[in-house]
Amino acid sequence: MASVKVFEPREGKIVWAAGDHYTFKVTGQDTGGTYSLFEGLVPPRAGPPLHFHTREFEAFYILEGDLTFHSQAGSVVAGPGTYVHIPMNLVHTFHNESNRPVRMIAIVAPAGMEYFLEEIGRQIYDRTATPAPLTQADIETILNTSAKYGIGIVLPDRSTLPLPPDTGLRVKVVKPGEGKLVWAAGDNYTFKVTGDDTGETYSLFEGLVPPHAGPPAHWHEREFEAFYILEGELTFHTKEGSIKAGPGAYVHIPMNLLHTFENMSNRPVRMLALVAPAGMEHFLEEIGRQVYDRSATPAPITQSDIEKITAVAPKYGIGIDLTHPFDSAATPAISKTNGAGCNR
DSSP, X not given: OOOBEEEOTTOSOEEEETTEEEEEEEOHHHHTTSOEEEEEEEOTTOOOOSEEESSOEEEEEEEESOEEEEETTEEEEEOXXXXXXXXXXXXXXXEXXXXXXXXXXXXXXXXXXXXXXXXXXXXXXXXXXXXXXXXXXXXXXXXXHGGGGTEEEOOTTOOOSSOOOOOSOOOEEEOTTOSOEEEETTEEEEEEEOHHHHTTSOEEEEEEEOTTOOOOEEEXXXXXXXXXXXXXXXXXXXXXXXXXXXXXXXXXXXXXXXXEEEOOSSSOEEEEEEEESSOHHHHHHHHSEEOOOTTSOOOOOOHHHHHHHHHHGGGGTEEEEXXXXXXXXXOOBOOTTTOXXXXX
């Protein structure tokens, strides 16, 4: 039975790898191989060797601190709320040049990077420990393992051969307050990356859910849906129950699971919303409208909006249930340890 998967901020397998700290939030086993997502911690003055990926896109959303990304096109400093997208075959690295740790979300698509991290690193259980610095032995392990996973390591003398051809693609940086803004289903979605950039593997939005707002109950036949809560508390409902997700919680929704989410508080909720494969951006554009005032509150969902959503949704493999299947007053709480959900 497909179920919601929920990780609280301090939950998930931890692996020290390449001098950094990765907490596994979701892997290809949960996403049908479409993507993996980790919460990363980069210690001061740390970062991996210069490298490139031949099999996957790599992306980062900075939660705390400043991370510097280097590529052949130059360097860029990314602070909190910045999204950085790395194309395949682009030689790059990142480095924490500050004196405090950097927290980030790392996304790879398609999935598979989890196996590389496990093979070059080691699992730990003390979440307060600082990752051990990268050693020469670590670098030797990375060099001996990376080709198996389609990763090229570029040594300081640039001796790695062959280097990938220059495709003209560059690092894409979307800073806070940047990205196409669409009001849809009563919420506010800022497009950070779409299928045009990710080879249709995934799309990522920064969402704002106003107080007492949320979409109708629905399910997705074509994509997985996931949420990382940045601010506030969002309540997720399925037929098995309800769960509240606060800052730092990650919620993964399988395909074909009837669900909804709701902001039951009196303040807005900020979240990252990821769908894989990509395509949800076209649905949001068709049912919503682009806006340019980022300070405006999304208009409440209306009966006209619901009728439009219901009419358009089948085109995108989305089912809508308007029978109000979840009664929050009578629905039992979902266990955060076991997750919850059901096929519709």
